[in-house]
Amino acid sequence: xxxxxxxxxxxxxxxxxxxxxxxxxxxxxxxxxxxxxxxxxxxxxxxxxxxxxxxxxxxxxxxxxxxxx
Amino acid sequence: xxxxxxxxxxxxxxxxxxxxxxxxxxxxxxxxxxxxxxxxxxxxxxxxxxxxxxxxxxxxxxxxxxxxx
Amino acid sequence: xxxxxxxxxxxxxxxxxxxxxxxxxxxxxxxxxxxxxxxxxxxxxxxxxxxxxxxxxxxxxxxxxxxxx
Amino acid sequence: xxxxxxxxxxxxxxxxxxxxxxxxxxxxxxxxxxxxxxxxxxxxxxxxxxxxxxxxxxxxxxxxxxxxx
Amino acid sequence: xxxxxxxxxxxxxxxxxxxxxxxxxxxxxxxxxxxxxxxxxxxxxxxxxxxxxxxxxxxxxxxxxxxxx
Amino acid sequence: xxxxxxxxxxxxxxxxxxxxxxxxxxxxxxxxxxxxxxxxxxxxxxxxxxxxxxxxxxxxxxxxxxxxx
Amino acid sequence: xxxxxxxxxxxxxxxxxxxxxxxxxxxxxxxxxxxxxxxxxxxxxxxxxxxxxxxxxxxxxxxxxxxxx
Amino acid sequence: xxxxxxxxxxxxxxxxxxxxxxxxxxxxxxxxxxxxxxxxxxxxxxxxxxxxxxxxxxxxxxxxxxxxx
Amino acid sequence: xxxxxxxxxxxxxxxxxxxxxxxxxxxxxxxxxxxxxxxxxxxxxxxxxxxxxxxxxxxxxxxxxxxxx
Amino acid sequence: xxxxxxxxxxxxxxxxxxxxxxxxxxxxxxxxxxxxxxxxxxxxxxxxxxxxxxxxxxxxxxxxxxxxx
Amino acid sequence: xxxxxxxxxxxxxxxxxxxxxxxxxxxxxxxxxxxxxxxxxxxxxxxxxxxxxxxxxxxxxxxxxxxxx
Amino acid sequence: xxxxxxxxxxxxxxxxxxxxxxxxxxxxxxxxxxxxxxxxxxxxxxxxxxxxxxxxxxxxxxxxxxxxx
Numbered sequence: 133x134x135x136x137x138x139x140x141x142x143x144x145x146x147x148x149x150x151x152x153x154x155x156x157x158x159x160x161x162x163x164x165x166x167x168x169x170x171x172x173x174x175x176x177x178x179x180x181x182x183x184x185x186x187x188x189x190x191x192x193x194x195x196x197x198x199x200x201x
Numbered sequence: 202x203x204x205x206x207x208x209x210x211x212x213x214x215x216x217x218x219x220x221x222x223x224x225x226x227x228x229x230x231x232x233x234x235x236x237x238x239x240x241x242x243x244x245x246x247x248x249x250x251x252x253x254x255x256x257x258x259x260x261x262x263x264x265x266x267x268x269x270x
Numbered sequence: 271x272x273x274x275x276x277x278x279x280x281x282x283x284x285x286x287x288x289x290x291x292x293x294x295x296x297x298x299x300x301x302x303x304x305x306x307x308x309x310x311x312x313x314x315x316x317x318x319x320x321x322x323x324x325x326x327x328x329x330x331x332x333x334x335x336x337x338x339x
Numbered sequence: 340x341x342x343x344x345x346x347x348x349x350x351x352x353x354x355x356x357x358x359x360x361x362x363x364x365x366x367x368x369x370x371x372x373x374x375x376x377x378x379x380x381x382x383x384x385x386x387x388x389x390x391x392x393x394x395x396x397x398x399x400x401x402x403x404x405x406x407x408x
Numbered sequence: 409x410x411x412x413x414x415x416x417x418x419x420x421x422x423x424x425x426x427x428x429x430x431x432x433x434x435x436x437x438x439x440x441x442x443x444x445x446x447x448x449x450x451x452x453x454x455x456x457x458x459x460x461x462x463x464x465x466x467x468x469x470x471x472x473x474x475x476x477x
Numbered sequence: 478x479x480x481x482x483x484x485x486x487x488x489x490x491x492x493x494x495x496x497x498x499x500x501x502x503x504x505x506x507x508x509x510x511x512x513x514x515x516x517x518x519x520x521x522x523x524x525x526x527x528x529x530x531x532x533x534x535x536x537x538x539x540x541x542x543x544x545x546x
Numbered sequence: 547x548x549x550x551x552x553x554x555x556x557x558x559x560x561x562x563x564x565x566x567x568x569x570x571x572x573x574x575x576x577x578x579x580x581x582x583x584x585x586x587x588x589x590x591x592x593x594x595x596x597x598x599x600x601x602x603x604x605x606x607x608x609x610x611x612x613x614x615x
Numbered sequence: 616x617x618x619x620x621x622x623x624x625x626x627x628x629x630x631x632x633x634x635x636x637x638x639x640x641x642x643x644x645x646x647x648x649x650x651x652x653x654x655x656x657x658x659x660x661x662x663x664x665x666x667x668x669x670x671x672x673x674x675x676x677x678x679x680x681x682x683x684x
Numbered sequence: 685x686x687x688x689x690x691x692x693x694x695x696x697x698x699x700x701x702x703x704x705x706x707x708x709x710x711x712x713x714x715x716x717x718x719x720x721x722x723x724x725x726x727x728x729x730x731x732x733x734x735x736x737x738x739x740x741x742x743x744x745x746x747x748x749x750x751x752x753x
Numbered sequence: 754x755x756x757x758x759x760x761x762x763x764x765x766x767x768x769x770x771x772x773x774x775x776x777x778x779x780x781x782x783x784x785x786x787x788x789x790x791x792x793x794x795x796x797x798x799x800x801x802x803x804x805x806x807x808x809x810x811x812x813x814x815x816x817x818x819x820x821x822x
Numbered sequence: 823x824x825x826x827x828x829x830x831x832x833x834x835x836x837x838x839x840x841x842x843x844x845x846x847x848x849x850x851x852x853x854x855x856x857x858x859x860x861x862x863x864x865x866x867x868x869x870x871x872x873x874x875x876x877x878x879x880x881x882x883x884x885x886x887x888x889x890x891x
Numbered sequence: 892x893x894x895x896x897x898x899x900x901x902x903x904x905x906x907x908x909x910x911x912x913x914x915x916x917x918x919x920x921x922x923x924x925x926x927x928x929x930x931x932x933x934x935x936x937x938x939x940x941x942x943x944x945x946x947x948x949x950x951x952x953x954x955x956x957x958x959x960x
Contacts, residue, residue, distance in 0.1 A: 135844075137851035138834040140882070144483040144541065150221040152288040154480075155317075156324055161482035161544055163322030172324075174315040177243040179224075181264070184232030186225055186241075192485070195319070196834065199851055204430075206437035207420040209468070213345040213403065219290040223342075230344035230406055246312040248293075250333070253301030255294055255310075261347070265420065268437055273568075275575035276558040278606070282759040282817065292756075299758035299820055330761070334558065337575055351414040351472065357635040359564040361411075362593075363600055368413035368475055370598030379600075381591040384657040386638075388678070391646030393639055393655075399416070402595070426497040428702040431731075432738055439736030448738075450729040453519040455500075457540070460508030462501055462517075471733070489828040489886065495704040499825075506827035506889055522726040524707075526747070529715030531708055531724075537830070549775075551782035552765040554813070566633040569662075570669055577667030586669075588660040609664070610765065613782055618706075620713035621696040623744070627897040627955065637894075644896035644958055675899070679696065682713055687913075689920035690903040692951070748903065751920055771911040773840040776869075777876055784874030793876075795867040798933040800914075802954070805922030807915055807931075816871070842909040845938075846945055853943030862945075864936040885940070 137199045138170065144192045151177055154191040168198040206268045207239065213261040220246055223260040237267040275337045276308065282330040289315055292329040306336040344406045345377065351399040358384055361398040375405040413475045414446065420468040427453055430467040444474040482544045483515065489537040496522055499536040513543040551613045552584065558606040565591055568605040582612040620682045621653065627675045634660055637674040651681040689751045690722065696744045703729055706743035720750040758820045759791065765813040772798055775812040789819040827889045828860065834882040841867055844881040858888040896958045897929065903951040910936055913950040927957040 145158025155172065163169060176192040214227025224241065232238060245261040283296025293310065301307060314330040352365025362379065370376060383399040421434025431448065439445060452468040490503025500517065508514060521537040559572025569586065577583060590606040628641025638655065646652060659675040697710025707724065715721060728744040766779025776793065784790060797813040835848025845862065853859060866882040904917025914931065922928060935951040 135836050135838070135847050135878075137836065137848055140832040140834065142485040142487075142539070142832075143544075144485065146480050146482065148480070152327070157480050158482055159319055159322065159324055169319040169322060171319060172317050179241050181228055181238040181241060184228065184238060186228055188480075189221070194832070199833075204422050204424070204433050204464075206422065206434055209418040209420065211347040211349075211401070211418075212406075213347065215342050215344065217342070226342050227344055248310050250297055250307040250310060253297065253307060255297055257342075258290070263418070268419075273560050273562070273571050273602075275560065275572055278556040278558065280556075280761040280763075280815070281820075282761065284756050284758065286756070295756050296758055326756075332556070337557075349416040349418075349470070350475075351416065353411050353413065355411070359603070364411050365413055366595055366598065366600055376595040376598060379593050379595060386655050388642055388652040388655060391642065391652060393642055395411075396635070428741070435733055435736065435738055445733040445736060448731050448733060455517050457504055457514040457516060460504065460514060462504055465497070487830040487832075487884070488889075489830065491825050491827065493825070502825050503827055524724050526711055526721040526724060529711065529721060531711055533825075534704070549767050549769070549778050549809075551767065551779055554763040554765065556763075566672070573664055573667065573669055583664040583667060586662050586664060608763070613764075618698050618700070618709050618740075620698065620710055623694040623696065625694075625899040625901075625953070626958075627899065629894050629896065631894070640894050641896055671894075677694070682695075687905050687907070687916050687947075689905065689917055692901040692903065694901075746901070751902075773879070780871055780874065780876055790871040790874060792871060793869050800931050802918055802928040802931060805918065805928060807918055810911070842948070849940055849943065849945055859940040859943060862938050862940060 138196045139199055140194045140196045141166070142175070142192060142194050144190055147189050148187065149189070151189050151191050154189045155193060158191065158193050159195065162195055166195070166197050168200075169195055170198060171196045207265045208268055209263045209265045210235070211244065211261060211263050213245075213259055216258050217256065218258070220258050220260050223258045224262060227260065227262050228264065231264055235264070235266050237269075238264055239267060240265045276334045277337055278332045278334045279304070280313065280330060280332050282314075282328055285327050286325065287327070289327050289329050292327045293331060296329065296331050297333065300333055304333070304335050306338075307333055308336060309334045345403045346406055347401045347403045348373070349382070349399060349401050351383075351397055354396050355394065356396070358396050358398050361396045362400060365398065365400050366402065369402055373402070373404050375407075376402055377405060378403045414472045415475055416470045416472045417442070418451070418468060418470050420452075420466055423465050424463065425465070427465050427467050430465045431469060434467065434469050435471065438471055442471070442473050444476075445471055446474060447472045483541045484544055485539045485541045486511070487520070487537060487539050489521075489535055492534050493532065494534070496534050496536050499534045500538060503536065503538050504540065507540055511540070511542050513545075514540055515543060516541045552610045553613055554608045554610045555580070556589070556606060556608050558590075558604055561603050562601065563603070565603050565605050568603045569607060572605065572607050573609065576609055580609070580611050582614075583609055584612060585610045621679045622682055623677045623679045624649075625658065625675060625677050627659075627673055630672050631670065632672070634672050634674050637672045638676060641674065641676050642678065645678055649678070649680050651683075652678055653681060654679045690748045691751055692746045692748045693718070694727070694744060694746050696728075696742055699741050700739065701741070703741050703743050706741045707745060710743065710745050711747065714747055718747070718749050720752075721747055722750060723748045759817045760820055761815045761817045762787070763796065763813060763815050765797075765811055768810050769808065770810070772810050772812050775810045776814060779812065779814050780816065783816055787816070787818050789821075790816055791819060792817045828886045829889055830884045830886045831856070832865070832882060832884050834866075834880055837879050838877065839879070841879050841881050844879045845883060848881065848883050849885065852885055856885070856887050858890075859885055860888060861886045895960070897955045898958055899953045899955045900925075901934065901951060901953050903935075903949055906948050907946065908948070910948050910950050913948045914952060917950065917952050918954065921954055925954070925956050927959075928954055929957060930955045
């Protein structure tokens with residue numbers, strides 16, 4: 133394996149549906165500007181409550197991507 | 202924004218279906234007695250195993266709500 | 271309650287579908303060789319990204335099981 | 340198992356005798372006003388010193404109890 | 409020292425002025441309904457940003473108070 | 478609420494006056510290049526000492542801002 | 547000292563008497579199948595409550611033992 | 616209350632009897648050279664195992680004492 | 685830079701005014717006996733409450749100083 | 754990627770030379786009995802001191818390996 | 823000291839040689855695009871295993887650099 | 892084993908060569924004034940960057956030593 137270097141960014145995705153979709157939304161958004169994304173790590177899961185119900189799941193990820201050689 | 206004060210309580214919701222529903226159940230139960238709930242933070246996710254399968258998801262939340270002015 | 275002793279092992283389940291299924295897969299696999307499993311604790315949630323999308327959810331659990339008397 | 344919901348409170352018990360008794364004192368006090376207590380988790384253990392000796396053990400617990408259905 | 413028992417609650421105070429005032433506001437509010445408060449512990453410090461400036465400091469405290477004997 | 482996505486960056490502000498001003502300086506600097514900043518989280522507070530006195534407060538924040546739709 | 551290698555396992559001992567005995571029970575049980583145990587580290591202390599009293603102390607240990615050369 | 620300043624030191628007490636005695640031994644030893652000790656905080660609990668039994672409890676404390684005015 | 689070695693001590697400063705002054709008081713006191721102090725790290729912020737108000741801010745610092753060559 | 758399941762074990766390698774070699778020794782030892790090892794995570798680094806010098810580096814790893822399908 | 827503001831980024835360097843070189847590689851790569859780097863903090867150390875040996879050390883750093891005035 | 896009591900101090904060693912040497916330097920310096928040092932624990936690893944390269948590794952240790960009987 134070559135001595136690649138990776139950068140991690142921290143992104144919060146949201147969804148009214150669930151935690152998995154919040155993760156997917158975060159990654160979909162990040163993919164618009166970042167190439168070579170390889171992995172994610174969940175670092176926080178929280179959300180908004182409205183009228184006594186979950187209004188929005190908010191999942192914060194670290195996303196790791198390879199820096200160009 | 203006025204200088205509101207919020208209280209956080211810690212509640213564990215359970216579900217045989219999944220982690221999202223355990224969150225929803227915790228908040229639904231809390232809404233029976235607490236008003237002005239604004240946000241939740243997942244602090245622990247665990248569960249029971251029975252016959253080699255997940256029997257119950259147990260997700261612990263902190264729930265923040267505004268104290269009356 | 272008798273003074274039972276429990277062992278915890280750490281297992282990472284994977285799934286292309288979601289975090290709940292990754293948990294289920296970890297426990298299903300562990301149940302092939304371990305009896306008397308009683309509870310699990312989520313200790314890490316991460317995953318692989320491929321082509322700008324979640325390729326695989328990876329959820330690490332501690333699984334507790336009773337040691338024979 | 341029904342989808343019960345639990346609340347956790349945080350209580351500090353004290354004792355001049357030892358850590359176990361501090362735990363017992365915290366739970367005995369809580370039982371005066373709370374029903375359906377199911378489990379505790381030790382979150383902090385500290386104490387006061389007086390004249391170069393332990394004066395008081397102070398053990399902080401989270402106590403989980405089932406909310407009525 | 410008698411074997412007193414203490415309860416801790418978690419409260420978030422806010423202020424547009426600074427972190428110290430957010431602490432004071434949390435305690436002032438709690439004092440309206442709770443007696444015998446003895447100590448606080450800062451557990452989180454965050455805030456809102458508006459127009460590129462701090463709009464509100466939000467400091468979360470644990471507040472310990474003695475339960476009646 | 479639409480399914481917005483947020484990015485968090487980590488910034489260390491400094492001040493010879495106090496921790497609140499260090500926070501303000503970090504945010505003021507970040508606002509020169511970042512739009513739509515919504516919240517901050519204090520993650521570290523430290524500083525330099527010179528001649529037996531505080532020379533500089535150094536407060537590290539995570540700053541969350543909305544990514545354009 | 548030779549370059550020995552150690553393995554750590556995680557075990558939860560229980561006792562109706564106290565935390566020290568829960569530790570002893572965990573180690574006694576582990577000693578039935580593991581040789582060369584050298585040290586333990588307490589990683590969690592919790593328990594069950596029944597009828598408003600401690601029913602069972604549950605102390606989780608990491609136990610380190612030397613792997614044969 | 617005057618603006619007292621306290622120092623904390625970290626000390627590991629040992630005992631073949633139990634965790635409480637390990638705490639007491641640490642404080643007794645520290646009291647030989649330090650005055651004005653006020654409180655302790657348990658930061659780690661571990662021990663040695665010999666012949667499949669607890670040989671020694673080792674409890675690490677932070678001890679706080681007031682510096683002379 | 686020469687291979688200097690630093691020691692860190694842990695000190696709790698107090699103030700009835702605010703967290704910044706508690707930090708300053710801790711460092712001023714430490715400077716009476718310690719030379720070459722270089723940096724501090726805030727590790728805990730708490731305080732006493734009296735009559736429903738903050739009576740004393742208590743900020744615990746690690747202070748790093750260079751050991752003589 | 755198939756839904757593989759991984760197990761993590763915790764192993765402490767030692768070396769009189771350095772931290773990297775302690776890691777290598779832990780993995781070499783584990784490889785005698787475990788197949789399909791894929792990754793390691795450093796969880797603790799400590800060591801013994803003798804005659805005022807490092808006598809032994811002790812690095813604790815979690816090692817992840819794939820369970821057979 | 824002027825009230826400089828610093829940004830921290832998170833970068834993972836890799837090396838087949840050791841942890842120090844993984845750190846150096848991360849910083850060398852970052853220096854291609856970032857000026858005024860001042861310090862680093864190791865936040866994670868892990869790696870890949872292949873054929874029962876360390877294949878690659880992976881060390882994650884936070885790197886702090888001064889933002890232009 | 893007699894009921895020995897140990898003290899832990901926190902020391903930061905530096906080196907331009909690597910993390911292992913930084914550890915050695917910290918212990919060598921401490922050994923000039925402290926007897927009976929027994930073990931160390933790495934608690935932080937960071938460093939300075941200069942001209943886009945590692946200028947200095949800075950490793951912070953806790954060092955445990957036996958207090959005289």
